[in-house]
Amino acid sequence: MLTLSTELLGSFVAMGRVTYEKDLNSSHSGNMSCRDKAGNLHITRSGAMLGSLEAADVVSFAPGSPPHPRASRELPVHQAVYESNADVGAIVHTHAPHAITLAWSHDKIVPADAEGHHYLPRIPVVECVDPIGSQGLARAVAGALCFSSSVIVRSHGVFSAGSDLEEATLYACCTESICRLLYMRSLYQAGIK
Structure with a gap:
């Protein structure tokens, strides 16, 4: 059975807290994953509270082995991104409200x-058509993340990729900040102050 290193667990805990504190996720939404140096995949379990993660909230498995049954439903998306881009070391998925709003x-x-x-x-x-954990979503997100560090899935949320969890979280936070500013500018331009 694979175990998560103390260092990686610390990254999951810290970056999960950031996504919650920055209002990128509600109490039980979103997910995160990373690959370790051996190529093992570590991903938050389905229904985990990213704002208060513990070791039991992250499941791990080796390449080629069956996925852990408690892994996030978005696992196929994470796997497709890793398979499409060897430089990606981590993925953060959020349900950022301004990003979702602008994507409409x-x-x-x-x-x-x-x-x-x-x-x-x-x-x-x-x-x-099926925006949660489907193969269609996996293909769309993996393709988009080959050209940008973030992609917004209409009516669903943001997937951001980076070399590690901190960089992926940076891109997730930037995506929401960009969308929040654009939304605020649209209100200002409409005369709503």
Whole structure:
């Protein structure tokens, strides 16, 4: 049975807390995963509270072995991203409200702010008939993450990828910040102050 290192568990706990404290997830939404140096996959269990993760909330398995039965329902998406891009070491999935809101009316998100543009010059928006853990979603997200570090799935949420959990969380936070600023700008331009 694979176990999670203390260092990786610390990253899961810290970055999970960030996603909750920054309002990127509700109490039991979202998921996170990473690959270790041996290629083993570690992913949050289905229904885990990212804001208060414990060791039992992260399940692990070796490449080629059957997935853990308690793994997040989004596991096929995470696996497809890792298979499509060897440079990805971690994935963070959030249900960021401003990102979801803007994705209803945009096919891509182009930041209006300098910092957003520095990190994510363009964020693709994809749509999928079955947007939770399906093979169609896995293909769409994996394809988009080959060209951007974040993608928004219309009516679902954000998938962000990075070399580690901290970098993936950075891109998830940037995505929501970019969308929040664009949303606020649209209110201002509409005369709502």
